[in-house]
Amino acid sequence: MITKYFTHVSVRFNPFSEAAKPVRLFIGRIPTASKSGCSIERKILTGDEEPLVKVTFKDKEVMEINPQSKRFEDLRSYFDAHSRKLALKDAISDMFKFKSFIENLGLRAPIMQAPMAGVSTVEMVAEVAKVGGLGSLPMASYDLTKNTEPVFEQIRRFKHLAGNAPVNVNFFAHDYKEQTPPGPTEQANWFKIMEKASGVSSEDLRSTIPQFERINVSFKEFEAKHDVKPFVEQLGKLNVKVVSFHFGLPKQQTVDLIHKEGILVFACVTNRKEAEAALAVGADVLVAQGYEAGGHRGAFISPDEQLSTKALFDNIVDLGKVIPAGGIIDAEDVAEYLRKGAVAVSMGTIYVTSEESSAPGFIGNLVKSSSNLPPTVMTALVSGKIARTVKTPFIESLEAQEKVPLPSYGYSYYAYKTAAKHFPPGCGFYLAGTNYGKVTPGDKSATITSRLWQEVQNRIG
Numbered sequence: 475m476i477t478k479y480f481t482h483v484s485v486r487f488n489p490f491s492e493a494a495k496p497v498r499l500f501i502g503r504i505p506t507a508s509k510s511g512c513s514i515e516r517k518i519l520t521g522d523e524e525p526l527v528k529v530t531f532k533d534k535e536v537m538e539i540n541p542q543s544k545r546f547e548d549l550r551s552y553f554d555a556h557s558r559k560l561a562l563k564d565a566i567s568d569m570f571k572f573k574s575f576i577e578n579l580g581l582r583a584p585i586m587q588a589p590m591a592g593v594s595t596v597e598m599v600a601e602v603a604k605v606g607g608l609g610s611l612p613m614a615s616y617d618l619t620k621n622t623e624p625v626f627e628q629i630r631r632f633k634h635l636a637g638n639a640p641v642n643v644n645f646f647a648h649d650y651k652e653q654t655p656p657g658p659t660e661q662a663n664w665f666k667i668m669e670k671a672s673g674v675s676s677e678d679l680r681s682t683i684p685q686f687e688r689i690n691v692s693f694k695e696f697e698a699k700h701d702v703k704p705f706v707e708q709l710g711k712l713n714v715k716v717v718s719f720h721f722g723l724p725k726q727q728t729v730d731l732i733h734k735e736g737i738l739v740f741a742c743v744t745n746r747k748e749a750e751a752a753l754a755v756g757a758d759v760l761v762a763q764g765y766e767a768g769g770h771r772g773a774f775i776s777p778d779e780q781l782s783t784k785a786l787f788d789n790i791v792d793l794g795k796v797i798p799a800g801g802i803i804d805a806e807d808v809a810e811y812l813r814k815g816a817v818a819v820s821m822g823t824i825y826v827t828s829e830e831s832s833a834p835g836f837i838g839n840l841v842k843s844s845s846n847l848p849p850t851v852m853t854a855l856v857s858g859k860i861a862r863t864v865k866t867p868f869i870e871s872l873e874a875q876e877k878v879p880l881p882s883y884g885y886s887y888y889a890y891k892t893a894a895k896h897f898p899p900g901c902g903f904y905l906a907g908t909n910y911g912k913v914t915p916g917d918k919s920a921t922i923t924s925r926l927w928q929e930v931q932n933r934i935g
Contacts (some may be wrong), residue, residue, distance in 0.1 A: 477510060479533060479561075480504065480510070482530040484527075485516055485517070487526075502896075533813065537554075573813075575818060576818065579608070581792075582605070583927040584818035585927060586610060587607060587608065587821065589611065589642065590613075590825070590833075591646075593822075594610065597823060600632055607631070607922075608642055608716065611641060611644065618700070640715035642718050645717070650694050654882060656882065656886075659879060664881055664889060666879050670871060670875060689885040691884070693719065720770070738759060739756060740797070742761045742763050742772035744786065758792060760794065761797045762798045763822055768783060768823045768862045770857065782800075787814070808852050823906050823909065826905075827914075834902055838913075844908070850863060856903045857883060857887040864904040866902070
């Protein structure tokens with residue numbers, strides 16, 4: 475029974491009459507008001523008054539029926555008839571959501587290249603933008619508390635390659651207060667597990683990493699210690715169209731400043747609570763990161779519900795503009811989400827093996843040479859934050875070891891990235907989504923985007 479369009483249900487019946495059973499079954503199928511927004515009014519009859527089931531729909535239509543001598547199936551069929559009309563209207567409306575969105579943003583395709591720090595290059599972003607997609611520049615590696623100029627330089631490089639095409643500028647917004655310097659125990663533990671997993675001795679690792687430094691400084695720290703207004707104003711002068719956040723949210727005052735420059739704010743969310751928090755600070759678009767997504771998990775409100783992309787999308791699409799992310803790898807996936815009301819889709823893994831990617835060739839070579847691909851796995855043992863990566867013997871060894879206190883995010887990641895230069899082949903951190911086996915290695919990012927969009931259009935008309 476389709477109840478999502480009900481706003482109010484009123485029933486009256488004699489509990490000892492034949493109408494009682496179908497009426498009870500009917501109201502039993504309606505979710506609680508807190509979940510559905512539909513209120514239920516009950517009246518118990520004792521006299522000769524006729525029983526009634528009356529439904530008010532979201533479009534103000536009111537339908538009623540006498541349940542006497544009716545089965546539950548009859549009631550369901552009667553009210554479903556109008557619900558299906560509303561569902562059809564929604565489906566038609568949903569199909570056009572992405573069209574107005576991309577037109578307003580100046581795009582030609584509802585495809586956003588995910589801002590993959592350490593993988594995305596300015597060249598990749600520009601290639602996507604030149605064929606009408608939304609390219610995303612990852613800025614997590616720049617410490618804004620020390621110097622903001624590298625951000626502007628990246629944007630200028632992009633504009634040199636792609637002209638005035640729209641671009642998304644992405645920042646990490648994790649809780650910087652959790653990034654505490656590791657003590658002797660955490661450092662010793664790190665050297666121990668990395669020695670066992672990589673085969674490189676602790677002595678060699680210590681000589682490579684004389685001290686643990688911190689990378690990936692949070693936008694929140696920049697926000698807390700500096701006046702962000704000049705920075706945001708410069709983004710506006712460079713005609714940035716989107717600023718997005720991962721791992722958390724900026725202050726509402728910052729969002730207001732961004733909006734003042736005519737820039738949209740995208741926020742990565744993994745559950746409804748995070749989505750509501752993002753909207754509360756003024757986010758324009760929710761990037762719904764499902765559990766299948768490659769790279770770092772953007773969760774910031776515990777517990778992590780580990781929702782699939784489909785489950786998450788369905789759970790928050792009613793809140794506003796949503797871009798699903800995670801496990802989306804082909805035209806069929808894209809078309810499905812656009813039909814359901816997505817304003818665009820975010821795709822990362824499909825670009826990991828592109829010509830412009832800065833990722834190691836490991837995944838591309840793996841896909842080309844093997845039909846028996848290893849799965850992906852979630853681990854926090856490399857960077858200090860949960861991320862989805864290909865399950866290599868190196869990762870498997872890390873996961874198999876005893877769980878011990880390790881350096882926090884930023885410090886762990888610095889140590890790994892520094893040490894990895896001296897690790898033997900195969901000891902990489904190969905971030906990828908669950909469907910990485912479906913990628914076509916070696917193509918230009920522009921070709922990937924335009925070919926995909928053409929295939930999507932063939933499906934949706």
